[in-house]
Amino acid sequence: MTQTDFVFLESIVGIDNLFVLDEIEADFSHDELGTIQHAPEAHVYITNKDQVSKIMKYANLNLIPVTVRGTGTGLVGACVPIYGGILMDTSKMNHILELDEVNMTLRVEPGVLLFEIYEYVEKQHFFYGPDPGEKSATIGGNISTNAGGMRAVKYGVTRDWIRGLEVVLPSGEFIKTGGKVVKNSTGYSIKDLIIGSEGTLGIIVEATLKLIPLPKQSLSLLVPFKNRIEAIEAVPKVISLQSLPTAVEFMDKQALKYSEEYLGKKIPNANFEAYLLISFDGNSKVQTEQDIEEVSRACIEQFNALDAFLIDTDERKSSVWSARGAFLEAIKASTTQIDECDVVLPRSEITEFLSFTREVSDKLNVRIPYFGHAGDGNLHIYFCKDEMIDQDWKSVLQQGFQLLYQKAFEMGGLVSGEHGIGYAKKEYLEQQVGHSQIKLMRGIKQVFDPNQILNPGKII
Amino acid sequence: MTQTDFVFLESIVGIDNLFVLDEIEADFSHDELGTIQHAPEAHVYITNKDQVSKIMKYANLNLIPVTVRGTGTGLVGACVPIYGGILMDTSKMNHILELDEVNMTLRVEPGVLLFEIYEYVEKQHFFYGPDPGEKSATIGGNISTNAGGMRAVKYGVTRDWIRGLEVVLPSGEFIKTGGKVVKNSTGYSIKDLIIGSEGTLGIIVEATLKLIPLPKQSLSLLVPFKNRIEAIEAVPKVISLQSLPTAVEFMDKQALKYSEEYLGKKIPNANFEAYLLISFDGNSKVQTEQDIEEVSRACIEQFNALDAFLIDTDERKSSVWSARGAFLEAIKASTTQIDECDVVLPRSEITEFLSFTREVSDKLNVRIPYFGHAGDGNLHIYFCKDEMIDQDWKSVLQQGFQLLYQKAFEMGGLVSGEHGIGYAKKEYLEQQVGHSQIKLMRGIKQVFDPNQILNPGKII
Numbered sequence: 001m002t003q004t005d006f007v008f009l010e011s012i013v014g015i016d017n018l019f020v021l022d023e024i025e026a027d028f029s030h031d032e033l034g035t036i037q038h039a040p041e042a043h044v045y046i047t048n049k050d051q052v053s054k055i056m057k058y059a060n061l062n063l064i065p066v067t068v069r070g071t072g073t074g075l076v077g078a079c080v081p082i083y084g085g086i087l088m089d090t091s092k093m094n095h096i097l098e099l100d101e102v103n104m105t106l107r108v109e110p111g112v113l114l115f116e117i118y119e120y121v122e123k124q125h126f127f128y129g130p131d132p133g134e135k136s137a138t139i140g141g142n143i144s145t146n147a148g149g150m151r152a153v154k155y156g157v158t159r160d161w162i163r164g165l166e167v168v169l170p171s172g173e174f175i176k177t178g179g180k181v182v183k184n185s186t187g188y189s190i191k192d193l194i195i196g197s198e199g200t201l202g203i204i205v206e207a208t209l210k211l212i213p214l215p216k217q218s219l220s221l222l223v224p225f226k227n228r229i230e231a232i233e234a235v236p237k238v239i240s241l242q243s244l245p246t247a248v249e250f251m252d253k254q255a256l257k258y259s260e261e262y263l264g265k266k267i268p269n270a271n272f273e274a275y276l277l278i279s280f281d282g283n284s285k286v287q288t289e290q291d292i293e294e295v296s297r298a299c300i301e302q303f304n305a306l307d308a309f310l311i312d313t314d315e316r317k318s319s320v321w322s323a324r325g326a327f328l329e330a331i332k333a334s335t336t337q338i339d340e341c342d343v344v345l346p347r348s349e350i351t352e353f354l355s356f357t358r359e360v361s362d363k364l365n366v367r368i369p370y371f372g373h374a375g376d377g378n379l380h381i382y383f384c385k386d387e388m389i390d391q392d393w394k395s396v397l398q399q400g401f402q403l404l405y406q407k408a409f410e411m412g413g414l415v416s417g418e419h420g421i422g423y424a425k426k427e428y429l430e431q432q433v434g435h436s437q438i439k440l441m442r443g444i445k446q447v448f449d450p451n452q453i454l455n456p457g458k459i460i
Numbered sequence: 461m462t463q464t465d466f467v468f469l470e471s472i473v474g475i476d477n478l479f480v481l482d483e484i485e486a487d488f489s490h491d492e493l494g495t496i497q498h499a500p501e502a503h504v505y506i507t508n509k510d511q512v513s514k515i516m517k518y519a520n521l522n523l524i525p526v527t528v529r530g531t532g533t534g535l536v537g538a539c540v541p542i543y544g545g546i547l548m549d550t551s552k553m554n555h556i557l558e559l560d561e562v563n564m565t566l567r568v569e570p571g572v573l574l575f576e577i578y579e580y581v582e583k584q585h586f587f588y589g590p591d592p593g594e595k596s597a598t599i600g601g602n603i604s605t606n607a608g609g610m611r612a613v614k615y616g617v618t619r620d621w622i623r624g625l626e627v628v629l630p631s632g633e634f635i636k637t638g639g640k641v642v643k644n645s646t647g648y649s650i651k652d653l654i655i656g657s658e659g660t661l662g663i664i665v666e667a668t669l670k671l672i673p674l675p676k677q678s679l680s681l682l683v684p685f686k687n688r689i690e691a692i693e694a695v696p697k698v699i700s701l702q703s704l705p706t707a708v709e710f711m712d713k714q715a716l717k718y719s720e721e722y723l724g725k726k727i728p729n730a731n732f733e734a735y736l737l738i739s740f741d742g743n744s745k746v747q748t749e750q751d752i753e754e755v756s757r758a759c760i761e762q763f764n765a766l767d768a769f770l771i772d773t774d775e776r777k778s779s780v781w782s783a784r785g786a787f788l789e790a791i792k793a794s795t796t797q798i799d800e801c802d803v804v805l806p807r808s809e810i811t812e813f814l815s816f817t818r819e820v821s822d823k824l825n826v827r828i829p830y831f832g833h834a835g836d837g838n839l840h841i842y843f844c845k846d847e848m849i850d851q852d853w854k855s856v857l858q859q860g861f862q863l864l865y866q867k868a869f870e871m872g873g874l875v876s877g878e879h880g881i882g883y884a885k886k887e888y889l890e891q892q893v894g895h896s897q898i899k900l901m902r903g904i905k906q907v908f909d910p911n912q913i914l915n916p917g918k919i920i
Contacts, residue, residue: 447903
């Protein structure tokens with residue numbers, strides 16, 4: 001980029017919202033995981049959608065790469081500007097625009113944080129269903145990766161809660177897709193193509209989210225098992241009971257130990273080998289308690305659980321869920337570097353896949369802690385570098401990922417449940433979906449972005 | 461098409477599954493509504509996916525148009541072979557392939573009928589959520605239009621229940637997208653692009669449906685109001701109560717009268733001006749009854765309802781729901797010809813839109829009965845030709861549709877909630893989404909089908 005480009009950007013966003021070359025902080029060269037690194041030439045805070053359109057028109061004309069970034073909480077390098085150019089930062093475009101109580105929708109700008117959405121709507125007795133682990137992610141980032149989270153068992157993923165999008169195309173044109181409507185059979189679903197496209201097809205400048213009335217009750221059960229296999233094998237059985245849980249999370253002693261060390265406090269009832277953390281919500285106290293009762297009984301009497309602890313007080317809730325929430329940070333803190341596999345499998349295959357992961361760990365002599373959204377078959381598996389030298393680490397990652405993904409594909413699994421493909425998982429996507437589908441994806445990219453200026457080098 | 465082409469087709473599907481030229485029955489030149497008509501040159505029953513692939517390869521090479529048809533229950537001409545060529549009939553490719561009880565999925569061929577799916581899974585205590593009015597549609601057709609139906613309020617639309625698809629591209633290549641997995645952030649969602657694409661991007665040869673445990677209870681309320689406005693205005697209020705209904709249907713005296721005449725029997729409590737038919741399901745009798753109780757009370761005490769009749773016996777259920785189910789047939793039977801508008805609006809706009817529809821009816825002097833999925837803002841509005849001469853009819857339709865769609869767009873509505881665009885609604889799609897988005901859709905079509913042989917002339 002040239003001085004002329006910087007002058008143009010300054011004319012659009014003002015001097016306070018533009019950082020160029022050496023002024024750019026190092027944090028903006030990588031995401032949360034940090035394995036993929038490249039600095040932008042200009043770091044631009046946008047504050048409204050007209051700026052986005054003007055910048056895209058200019059970039060498209062001058063063939064300058066543009067990469068969109070929210071709060072950079074991704075794990076696959078999707079927001080890293082690997083070809084330099086403009087890093088378009090949405091974190092200041094963060095207004096909640098409208099709560100429509102009649103249509104039960106919330107219109108937001110892309111930079112609103114997930115926890116801000118929860119806070120805002122819950123105060124008005126509404127509920128936004130998706131529950132990704134990282135609450136300081138932006139909603140734009142959540143939509144771009146089709147983020148999932150723990151409540152997917154009952155409430156689905158981000159895609160299921162997006163009613164409408166306004167998008168700026170690489171050309172600078174605006175399009176609107178969907179709206180405040182519940183049903184939509186109006187041509188190809190451009191909305192669903194944008195969701196999960198990791199900022200490669202267009203820039204989300206406004207989203208209309210679906211809300212529902214806030215469930216009045218929420219309760220959790222911590223259910224210990226003799227070992228991992230018995231815990232995991234109980235999962236599909238729990239889900240096929242009539243009382244649909246909100247979340248079914250798997251945790252083992254090791255993951256809890258990391259959390260205890262990281263948080264510096266003990267977790268109650270943490271002396272068992274493996275656990276399911278099962279939660280329920282609903283509108284009637286009687287009903288939620290009946291659900292809990294039914295599941296507790298079935299776990300102990302039929303599914304080999306050793307006990308079932310009700311997590312009812314605020315203190316116990318906070319203790320157990322903060323332990324669960326800290327897993328990623330705790331694992332990161334336990335080692336020098338991590339890389340992760342976010343595979344999703346049919347629920348029936350989790351036991352076998354985790355046994356295979358243990359085999360890979362032994363074979364490659366690498367520590368591989370994991371935890372997972374067992375209820376929806378989505379596992380987060382972490383390779384830990386520990387004291388390994390760089391060369392060995394690279395080779396372990398390459399062999400390990402190859403083995404795990406290959407096994408996942410054989411079992412009907414997919415490369416990514418909720419973190420996306422970004423830059424880090426490109427080769428595995430191609431292995432999985434094959435040439436015909438990659439060709440379609442490339443063709444679609446070309447239709448949206450003929451000059452390949454928007455987040456180049458990602459997904460495909 | 462030439463004799464050589466027919467010989468090729470016979471070599472693939474056998475003589476019993478091929479009908480050419482004059483042998484083709486007139487029914488296969490149109491869909492349920494019958495306004496768009498064109499005969500195919502060859503009507504081919506396919507029975508397996510390899511046949512689909514072979515026929516597509518041949519057609520692609522020889523530039524023969526191919527149009528896929530299920531049971532032809534569409535209303536916008538999407539399955540009408542307007543350029544002739546091959547009509548590929550999926551109705552004999554109708555096997556249920558696998559019920560996976562652990563992963564709660566059902567694998568089916570495209571020609572399985574909707575009511576066959578309900579029957580099959582409910583026998584095994586599972587539940588498939590979408591509930592489109594036409595139960596003898598094929599699942600392939602449902603996916604191709606992203607069919608909605610009455611239970612969308614609680615259970616969403618077909619898109620929300622499709623876990624995976626296997627598709628034959630116009631080139632004859634196979635692709636698989638999704639699977640038995642709950643989450644998916646694995647590249648662009650080709651699955652969601654195929655859903656709702658009305659057979660223009662690829663041919664669905666297998667689908668994996670999501671199931672849930674069958675709710676144990678199901679109850680309905682018939683709630684009468686003084687007039688249409690009061691009934692419709694109660695809808696968003698009912699939905700914002702905590703007890704989420706399965707369906708909220710709007711009916712007026714006139715629509716019920718058509719049904720009574722068509723079915724030749726009286727409907728209980730049918731002497732009011734307007735109604736909401738509200739249903740609930742759940743797993744606990746106590747809970748479902750509590751929901752009904754809460755909603756009845758709120759309707760009468762707060763939302764101006766005149767009464768609330770519990771539809772509890774099998775006889776009452778069958779009587780009320782069969783009246784509701786017969787609306788389309790009853791309206792068709794009441795006149796010489798109909799055409800329909802399947803607009804979807806934000807729930808808050810229904811009252812005003814229906815008042816506008818009355819104005820259009822008066823202004824153009826045409827009878828326009830309607831009914832609707834009030835709970836999800838999707839209205840079915842029927843223009844009736846009655847004794848009008850052809851020329852007037854054409855002009856009334858053109859003016860009437862233009863007025864209604866324009867009004868819908870101003871209110872944030874869309875051309876189609878669940879019936880699709882097909883051939884009949886193309887011009888309104890373009891008016892709605894604008895040039896930029898039509899260009900994207902055309903580009904996507906070109907990527908999938910560069911020779912424009914698959915269902916040409918539809919959507920865009």
